[in-house]
Amino acid sequence: MEILPPVLAPTSLAAIEVEGLTKLYDSFTAVSELSFAVRPGEVMGLVGPNGAGKTTTLRCISGIIPPTRGSVKICGNDLAKNPVEAKQQIAFFSDEPRLFDYLTVQQHLEFTARIYQVANAHEIGQQLLEELEIADKADKLPGELSRGMKQKLAIACGFLHSPKVIFLDEPLTGLDPIGIRRMKNSILKRARDGAAIILSSHLLHLLEEVCSHVLILKTGQKIFDGTLNEVRQKFSQQSADASLEEVFLRATEETKA
Amino acid sequence: MISALFFLQFQSIKNRLLMRVRRLRQPKYLFGAIVGGAYFYFYFGRHFFGGRPAIDSGIGLVPEQFPFEMLAAFALFVIVISAWIFPHRRAALTFTEAEVAFLFPAPISRKMLIHFKLLKTQTGIFFTVLFLTLITRRFGSGGHAATHAAGWWIILSTLNLHFIGSSFARTLLLDRGISNWLRRAVVLILIAVIVTLVIVWGKNSLPPFNLAEISDLPDLARYAEKLFQSGPFPYLLFLFQLILKPFLASDLKAFFFALGPAMLVLALHYVWVIRSNVAFEEASVEASQKLAERVATVRSGSWQNATKPKKKSRAPFRLQPLGPRPIALLWKNLISAGQMFTLRFWIIMIWPAIFGAFIFGNTQKNSGIVVALGFFALILLFMSVIIGPQLLRQDFRQDLASIELLKLYPMSGWKIVLGEILAPIVMLTATQWLLLILALGFGAGIPSGKEVDGFIRVGMAFGIAVLLPMLNFILLLIPNAAVLLFPSWFQTGKDAPQGIEATGQRLIFMIGQVLILALAMLPAAGFFALVIFLCNFFMNPMSAIPIASVVASIVLAAEGSAGLFLLGKAFARFDLSAEMTN
Structure with missing residues (x-):
């Protein structure tokens, strides 16, 4: 169970294209004029202090909430114009697993299979449950599962339709060390298989291990978008051995309003 | 320490009220408040503030000698007895998860926690008193609005203290090896003895109850008066009457006469609760988790299921992976x-x-x-x-x-x-x-x-x-x-x-x-x-x-x-x- 190296070899045109994304709540600007692209095989880390707009960005680009302005394309499909085609390619994992408390583990998979029209769902589902070591819980309700197991169930449901675009919002919350290791490997494996991944986390070591590049947000605005080496070069102040934590702190300090 | 708990309670209420006032800036809440306020005014307020006569609740049709006080005391007796029969869990003062997290590990004595709980319940009791006073004023039951409110407060506070005290007593009995069933059996035997006493006394002292002889309400009222106001009932219901008397007082003088004994009963209950040294913390933690789960269920919109444990349900039909998504x-x-x-x-x-x-x-x-x-x-x-x-x-x-x-x-x-x-x-x-x-x-x-x-x-x-x-x-x-x-x-x-x-x-x-x-x-x-x-x-x-x-x-x-x-x-x-x- 060794962690695989980060993916750095994107294979084709952008799977996620965001242009001028803005989200306003009355007079409050949660995200402002955000543009970026993630290609298949890339893992982009979304970082920033609390209230930077990371979760709002993820929710906008996954179609949960409508942006005030801007466009989002998922595998070439405009999320506003062709939401069904765009969402068919997406899996979204929030920090708190969102499950229906009256459906069993197996029923969650059956339901998800119908929603995403997965013909061979039974085999894939069984395989996922075994991989995630919750096959013996197929008959349990979410209320009978631990937090980590609920997270695993959410992951199984999310991966059932083999998404090409994956959004993860603080994906390691509640997982034990083995679960964390598996999650990291799973992210990298999906990227190798061609998925474009955006990962929002405060855990900088996670970003260091799995991300090909990072996008730093502050008060809803992009302050940097590039590879880890580029971010180091820009914010390390010529200190070659600066840790990502130091770089992150400098990046967010330097751009203080 | 109590000042900190007062601060917590006071600030919580103040912030909640402020939030609700601020929310009125949004039209949906403002219109709601206007319509709701109008409803409350026209339904209750006119009778309370406007000097409008109370609505006839039909009480006037019942003869004067009907023993309302004794009947109400009997109802209180039943409520109190039920607290000794039905519950089966250990004492658990319900706190929110945040209160458990902040207060339980804090250097606060058990007595102080009980005081905090009592303080908290007073907020709920206050609003219930307000509501009940509005209702009793609307349907007119004599007396003064202020004495009604004070009367309701005494009744509700005493009942609240009794429920807490009885839960502590039940826990103490459980700790001493007296099971729930044994406790229930003893209470039921006591009730059986009381019922037997009443029946024996009634047979000896009262004419037999014959429906054919009761032609109208005054007849029924006279029989009820005899039943409740002689024999064992007055002794049995004496304490409960004391609690009720301030509410039923027809004027201020009667109220102040009734206030002393009622407050004494309330004070005795308070001493009983505070002096009970019962470990309620563990059960309270469990109760707070259940409360949080219930709140989460209610928040998910399924208020009907809030008190029901989740059960696995059979699927209504086999769902194929392909087909219409709805x-x-x-x-x-x-x-x-x-x-x-x-x-x-x-x-x-x-x-x-x-x-x-x-x-x-x-x-x-x-x-x-x-x-x-x-x-x-x-x-x-x-x-x-x-x-x-x-x-x-x-x-x-x-x-x-x-x-x-x-x-x-x-x-x-x-x-x-x-x-x-x-x-x-x-x-x-x-x-x-x-x-x-x-x-x-x-x-x-x-x-x-x-x-x-x-x-x-x-x-x-x-x-x-x-x-x-x-x-x-x-x-x-x-x-x-x-x-x-x-x-x-x-x-x-x-x-x-x-x-x-x-x-x-x-x-x-x-x-x-x-x-x-x-x-x-x-x-x-x-x-x-x-x-x-x-x-x-x-x-x-x-x-x-x-x-x-x-x-x-x-x-x-x-x-x-x-x-x-x-x-x-x-x-x-x-x-x-x-x-x-x-």
Whole structure:
């Protein structure tokens, strides 16, 4: 169970294209004029202090909430114009697993299979449950599962339709060390298989291990978008051995309003 | 230390009130508050502040000698005794999870925690006292408003302390090896002894209770007076009367006379609770977790399930991975409805009911019971049209908390809306069709007249059967539209609007619902009447009912589809986060 190296070899045109994304709540600007692209095989880390707009960005680009302005394309499909085609390619994992408390583990998979029209769902589902070591819980309700197991169930449901675009919002919350290791490997494996991944986390070591590049947000605005080496070069102040934590702190300090 | 707990309680109340006042800047809360305030004023306030005479509650019809005080004392006695019989858990003062997290590890004594709990319950008691005083003033029960309020406070506070004290006592008994069943047996034996005493005394001292001799209310009042005001009852109910007397005081002098003894009983209860050294913390932690789960369930919109433990439900049918997506939502929501709506349940339960009704109706012709059962089924059917959409909430009202998950699904907005409302439509229609068939079955027992022969009955039943699903479709679109258009009105839990503005919002919503329904029904009713009118020229208008019903249901379906399309667009634009930010 060794962690695989980060993916750095994107294979084709952008799977996620965001242009001028803005989200306003009355007079409050949660995200402002955000543009970026993630290609298949890339893992982009979304970082920033609390209230930077990371979760709002993820929710906008996954179609949960409508942006005030801007466009989002998922595998070439405009999320506003062709939401069904765009969402068919997406899996979204929030920090708190969102499950229906009256459906069993197996029923969650059956339901998800119908929603995403997965013909061979039974085999894939069984395989996922075994991989995630919750096959013996197929008959349990979410209320009978631990937090980590609920997270695993959410992951199984999310991966059932083999998404090409994956959004993860603080994906390691509640997982034990083995679960964390598996999650990291799973992210990298999906990227190798061609998925474009955006990962929002405060855990900088996670970003260091799995991300090909990072996008730093502050008060809803992009302050940097590039590879880890580029971010180091820009914010390390010529200190070659600066840790990502130091770089992150400098990046967010330097751009203080 | 108590000052810190006072601070916590005071600031919590203050902040909650401030938040509610600030919320009035939003029109939806402001209108709610205005409508709710008007409702409360016209219903209660005029009688309280305006010097308007109280509404006659009918108490005046009851003779003066009727022992209200003793009866109320007896009711208190029953409530208090029940606290010693029914509960079975260890003492658990319910705290919120935050209170458990902050206060339990803090250097606070158990007594201080109890004081905090008592302080907290006083807030609830205060609002209950206010409400009860408004009610008792509206329906006029003599006395002064202030003495009523003080009387209610004494009654509720004493009961609250008694419940806490009895829970501590039960826990102490459990700790000393006295099981719940043994405790219950002792209490029940005591009650049996009291009942025996009353019966023996009554047999010796009272004339036997003979209904034939009681011709009017004064007779009954005299008998009740004798029963309660002599023999063992006055001794048995003495303490309970003391608690009630301040509330029942007719003037200030009587109130102050009654206040001392009542406060003494209250003080004794307080000392009992504070001096009980019972470990309630562990059970309280468990209770707080259950409370949090209940709040979460209520927040998810499923307030009916808040007190029910979650159980696994059999799927209503096998869901294939390929096929129309809205069926997946129907399947999911039917599972949430429990075992009542599985194919198996209907096969087991429905056919015997239907055959039973037809056999009973055909074999018991002209029987009054058959006619009554038939009418009962019809009344239930019509009631279900009104109440059903409010009771069956396996739609957006249940899934409001999961709406972000629904928004991720690769489905157009209208398909999600359709899938969400399908389950209550199916459940309601199935129940209504069953009631219709039962009414038809029992109706076979009613002799056919010239106007309503068997053929016409079947035709009318067919017409109703065709109309019902479309009517349910419209009726269920309305509350679901309200969820999507005014989600904050449907918020539940501690963030939900409460009090006057919530009452006002509910009133506005109810009026709106009735208006929209009336508007939706107009075109369908128009087409129905038109078809009947046209058919009148070449056939019996009664025979035209099925045709008119089909036309009317097509109109309703068209209206419903338009509503579904618009609601689908509203779902696509739906942004719960904006509501939360507001």
